[in-house]
Amino acid sequence: MPSIKQSYVNRSVRDREEVIELTKKLVQISSVYRPGIEGGNEEKVANFVAQYLRELGIEVHVEEVEPGRPNVIGIVDSGKPGPTLLFEGHTDVVTEGDRKAWSYDPFGAVIENGRMYGRGTNDTKGNLACMITATHSLLRDQEEWSGKIILCIPCDEEGMMIGIKHFIRRGWAENVDGAIICEPEENQVCVTQKGAMRIIIRVFGKMAHGAIPLSGINPNTRMAKIICALDEFEQREKERLGCHPQLGWPSITPTILQAPVRGEAQINVVPDQCMTTLDVRTVPGQEHETIKKEIQSILDRIAKRDEDFKAEFEVIEDRPWTETSKDEPVVQAVAKAYETVTGKKPIYNGVPGATDGTFLHLAGVPIVTTGAGDREVPHQIDENVDIDELVETTEIYRTAALLFLNREVSK
Known part of the structure; x- marks a missing residue:
């Protein structure tokens, strides 16, 4: 001493x-x-x-x-x-x-x-x-x-x-x-x-009149599928890892949801693009590269079932x-x-x-x-x-x- x-x-x-x-x-x-x-x-x-x-x-x-x-x-x-x-x-x-x-x-x-x-x-x-x-x-x-x-x-x-x-x-x-x-x-x-990943997901559609939605491509419904798939992924990770004794649960949280991304939103217009941000918080036992691959896999699976689906994601910050x-x-x-x-x-x-x-x-x-x-x-x-x-x-x-x-x- x-x-x-x-x-x-x-x-x-x-x-x-x-x-x-x-x-x-x-x-x-x-x-x-x-x-x-x-x-x-x-x-x-x-x-x-x-x-x-x-x-x-x-x-x-x-x-x-x-x-x-x-x-x-x-x-x-x-x-x-x-x-x-x-x-x-x-x-x-x-x-x-x-x-x-x-x-x-x-x-x-x-x-x-x-x-x-x-x-x-x-x-x-x-x-x-x-x-x-x-x-x-x-x-x-x-x-x-x-x-x-x-x-x-x-x-x-x-x-x-x-x-x-x-x-x-x-x-x-x-x-x-x-x-x-x-x-x-x-x-x-x-x-x-906890680790942190900040991610932007963009879904691209085609603008159309709300009365004639089939003339466009609605990015919002497609984003909804992504968010639901991410929620299922989060639940699987919780079941796999359990509650960390010091950090609690891992999480994948959509925080911002915006459509259209640019310009004024109108209730009778199908937007041309939808964007969401994810605040991902990780715990020991999770690999960030694996999470990125899973997000890409979700996009790929939706694309296989929907020929009009087009989306991308960008990791803007990665903190293990x-x-x-x-x-x-x-x-x-x-x-x-x-x-x-x-x-x-x-x-x-x-x-x-x-x-x-x-x-x-x-x-x-x-x-x-x-x-x-x-x-x-x-x-x-x-x-x-x-x-x-x-x-x-x-x-x-x-x-x-x-x-x-x-x-x-x-x-």
Whole structure:
């Protein structure tokens, strides 16, 4: 066990003040990505974080991924050879939606009854503040440790995850020995996460008068056959795999259904095209290539029975499921840190969606996901986080870093 120079009780008062104030400042900077709108991106909050880290004496790199959408990378090097630990927390948040539906200003960071309210308090600016405060706490106390800490603070986790992809392409993930993905998981130790595929299916028809439908080719009825076949495929996968103990059921969910795809819809017109999108969530035991083949097989079977059938599908995003062994040092460090801080046994679980950790996993980095915040609250109206849990998470991150960086490494 690494030395701890101050008791948790005394240190937590200091760190509590910092994590609360930092979370407030981060939440009060709106970082909803709104293309074409000045300030509608992550740039302002990224610049704030970069300057904050510089003032702590941390080496900072700012890399623009797209105009107005930078990544921030902080490096804390002990100057001694050892492992490299990465903390990851994104700067972007989802839209606040209808502001009138909120009980509080979505960017006000109001604190009431021990909770802070606002977009990003839970997902995941609160946890971003925790990882920064935890690192600052180590520096303040001049803790002894070996190796390096990387603070990965990317843009666009809520979209196509262009930030973490850019981070990896630039080589920052090379030689990283373990990563803590800072997301709202009630401080549970999440060692697996669902995969995700985003798919567009297009069915092509022929426009016609609704009174004379046989003069056209109706793409809607043909799309209905595809959706029903996909539902049957989903049921077969559920029967084959069962309910995963940490991730639940696999799913194939049609989300957008649109016809016509372009132009104005009219009730007396057969459209020329129909489009649907699929949100596919996978669990261990499923292969994405097999799913793609099954979708193509469905289209082929319908085409054999219908000479007018014409359809295609496109995979616009492919994120495989991940699974990390409990024996990985980064998992053991987080689990031990949770037990040390709370006095309770860690709860192992899985992440119901994909995170930036998906791509770090693909890059060969062992990942574990944990952080403050109710798992059911992200993206909701009146998003909030428990203040005491933020403080607890900060101490868990701090303790996990010491355990991971000071562990005995086999020669």
